[in-house]
Amino acid sequence: MTEIVVIARLVPDLVEELEIAPSGTALDLSWLRVIINEFDNHAIEQAIILKERSGATVTIISPEAEGVEDMLFTTAAKGADRLIKLTGIGEEKPTNLSLAQTLATMIKEMNPDLVLNGVQAHDDITGDLAPQLAQLLDMPYVGYISGVSLDGGKAKAYKEYPGGILAEMEINLPAVLGIQSSEEPPRYVAISKVRQMMNSTSIEEIQSSELETESGVVIKRMYLPEAAERAEMLEGDEKEVATKITSILQDLGLL
Amino acid sequence: MTQDIFLLIEHIQGQVSDISYIMTAAARKLAQKEGGSVIGILLGSGAEHLKDTLAVDKVIYCDHPALAEFTSDAYERTLVSLLTEYSPRAVLFGNTTLGADVSSSLSTNMEFPIVSSCIEVTESGSLISQICGGKIMVESQLADKTTLITVNPGGYKPEAGQSDSTPETIKFSPPDLENLKVKLSQYIEPDIGDVDISQEKVLVGIGRGIQREDNIELAEKLAELLGGEVCASRPVIDQGWLPTSRLVGKSGKTVKPNLYISLGISGATEHTEGVIDSKTIIAINSDPDAPIFDIAQYGIEVDLFDLIDPLLEQIESVKNESSG
Ligand SMILES: Cc1cc2nc3c(=O)[nH]c(=O)nc-3n(C[C@H](O)[C@H](O)[C@H](O)COP(=O)(O)OP(=O)(O)OC[C@H]3O[C@@H](n4cnc5c(N)ncnc54)[C@H](O)[C@@H]3O)c2cc1C
């Protein structure tokens, strides 16, 4: 049976206001709302599509965070077979390398054919997790993938290039792929089905080894962008604003 | 370790990518501070001429059939051998689908620290990165050993890294490139689509804020009134609501209309890099902190569904007046 492992991370929800921690060199995670990393969600979908197409066991591993159980049960409702929560994540975001090290130790024992991960996470400053993991697992890595099929010890994957060009890549298995988008949009599952999973499935907990929060690169400060050249904001109720926009359009000679 | 600043020159199908020039501009800044030379790494097959327009001091060129087009495996093996020999101060990679495929795995392989998403090198040699879709800035410094940096487009104009004087070449012998685990089978060109948005004068860009496929009609109506077309950010395309030919940004098209109206687009760098050259940008977003307001000339903080009807009415009435 094909073994697929997916790493799914929760990341800050960018719709919320982001704040800097008192240290001045990290995000303040205490009040932050987190959501599933969009690209990891696509990686999950791709894994489930592969399972439906030709059979596979899908294991999801997620570092602990607020709401991680709900997220894991949701993946089970979509069709994931095994759920693992990685515990021992501290207050501060660990470097991707140290996260990759602890994950690699776990994943080696699972002997997977394919490891899928979102190609990046928007809060990363210490490189991308998936290629670091590939290196530690001694597997080939290809990222920015939108579409995968498996055939006789190889994966055929479509890698995105600028301008919409796709490169069809042939990759020896086992491999790590960084998913940009799944072949179909991530599916919706009803909350009732997720609840069912809460009763019928369990989440395994695995303790991570010691995680590093510093990479050698010195972070001097994190800050919100200085609003130097922000747009001229058009104020007023909707009618007034509509009038202002219309007169701009007239000035541009469009009306 | 030397003080030289290296950069990996990116090229696809015989064309040097803009990011290579942008990295050259950033590398020059860093080299000024660190006191070394700027050296381009060019991997290819019969591709030495690609160095000609880059404003680098030297190019290290490695020629091998397996390096004709990018694959992570062949590139990584070559880079490990090359960087071991040269031990530069820093190496710049594009934060692109090429550069990001090799930079992080190299950093792990060679135990070189890496900084992601750099947009600028300051006078004092600090690196400024942009993360969280442009909502957070990070200032960092090179580590005390060879540091890898991925560079986002947008911080420098490609022209700043171009030059007429041809850099000197140093040849580098490729390592063993047998038994590669990754092979490029073919390139698949994108569907041309019904319209070429890169040629349109007016574009209405829609993002996740449009919420449902049915709502796209509203944007289409606006575009039609202004004689333009709709285009979209990635989430809209990934939902399958519009064809890929309408995608704007890093993995889609670069557009430069006279007017770009964005509806419910946050303004992540991967999107804005494709619209930054628009003459006028009007951004409509309900989040006052949305980074799209940093690149727009006019911004409206409003729920787009409250604004769109009054706006369509206003435009229609002005059009009727002028035609009647
Ligand atoms: C390698 C790579 C390549 C990528 N290439 C591209 C690319 O080519 N093009 C691209 O666009 N993206 C690309 N992305 C994705 C990019 O990083 C962002 O995720 C994407 O641009 C976000 O799209 P969005 O702004 O529509 O959605 P979101 O970031 O979710 O923003 C939605 C916005 O809508 C606003 N909103 C919500 N409801 C309303 C309402 N009722 N009224 C008004 N405003 C509302 C919200 O405030 C928010 O700002 C790429 C990512 C990667 C990693």
Ligand SMILES: Nc1ncnc2c1ncn2[C@@H]1O[C@H](COP(=O)(O)O)[C@@H](O)[C@H]1O
């Ligand atoms: N995103 C994708 N995922 C999987 N297969 C794809 C993808 N894009 C294109 N293909 C395949 O690539 C081949 C050529 O695609 P096209 O050029 O779109 O006709 C066909 O076999 C498609 O099914």
